[in-house]
Amino acid sequence: MSFSKIQDLACQGKLPNSLLGFPHPICKSCQYGKAHRRSVAAADIAQPIDVGNLNPGDRVSIDQIKSWTPGYINIFKGKPTSAKYHVASVYLDHTSRYTFVKCHYSTGAHEAIEGKKLFERSALTHGIKVKAYHADNGIMSCHDYAECAHANQQAITFCGVNVHGQNGIAECYIHTLCDRTRTMLLHAMERWPDVITLELWPFALKMVADIHNVTPGPSGLSPEEILTKQWARPDRFLDFHTFGCPVFVLDPSLQQGHKIPK
Numbered sequence: 001m002s003f004s005k006i007q008d009l010a011c012q013g014k015l016p017n018s019l020l021g022f023p024h025p026i027c028k029s030c031q032y033g034k035a036h037r038r039s040v041a042a043a044d045i046a047q048p049i050d051v052g053n054l055n056p057g058d059r060v061s062i063d064q065i066k067s068w069t070p071g072y073i074n075i076f077k078g079k080p081t082s083a084k085y086h087v088a089s090v091y092l093d094h095t096s097r098y099t100f101v102k103c104h105y106s107t108g109a110h111e112a113i114e115g116k117k118l119f120e121r122s123a124l125t126h127g128i129k130v131k132a133y134h135a136d137n138g139i140m141s142c143h144d145y146a147e148c149a150h151a152n153q154q155a156i157t158f159c160g161v162n163v164h165g166q167n168g169i170a171e172c173y174i175h176t177l178c179d180r181t182r183t184m185l186l187h188a189m190e191r192w193p194d195v196i197t198l199e200l201w202p203f204a205l206k207m208v209a210d211i212h213n214v215t216p217g218p219s220g221l222s223p224e225e226i227l228t229k230q231w232a233r234p235d236r237f238l239d240f241h242t243f244g245c246p247v248f249v250l251d252p253s254l255q256q257g258h259k260i261p262k
Helices: 002-010 030-034 109-122 143-151 165-189 198-213 222-227
Strands: 060-071 087-092 099-104 132-135 155-158
Touching: 002 030, 030 087, 060 109, 060 165, 060 198, 087 109, 087 165, 099 109, 099 165, 099 198, 109 143, 132 165, 143 155, 165 198, 198 222
Parallel strands: 060 132, 132 155
Antiparallel strands: 060 087, 087 099
């Protein structure tokens, strides 16, 4: 997130006022994380692909991110596993710009379908039913994925072969998500190199998506507020911590209100 955006949030009272009145600092991790090849001049501008999508769920763009670096899996109980994430699916609602990230072990159709079902269950908790999808001409164009969409009475359209610009909304937001994820990892690795590694990219990617969903856009509303049609708490940003900072788990006895020996 840019420092100007951080200061705008401070003006709205969503971040501490102490962030106001400072010149914009140059962050080394931000400069490295957002470095890319110089873009080529664009051709004629076509009609936006999200024209006519007025309500959340009218159309959702899908795309996948492949990582050459295996990513750790979050485990809440049981034995540790040696399996790693290699792919992440990104679902982006055209109307609200709400982003949902699901990490996968591979690019297989079965995992892509499971990610689709998980996203739809998450949307249904807010009363949103997905009506149509737009995707690249990749794994989403396989027979099983299309049958899953048709069984739920959902339309699905695809880009032309190697014409990724036709899925420009998802491509643009993936570009932003990857830049911010890379920046978070670089900054955390510089501060705590003994612990933070590139294998933590799934956690950073999901945190970036969560921050994006609660950050107000040009309308003054966040993607989460547009999707749910509910105002967010004013202190929503206080739920986030700096990525990679050390935390401590409270002893179960203290959680239950009991004392522990000194």
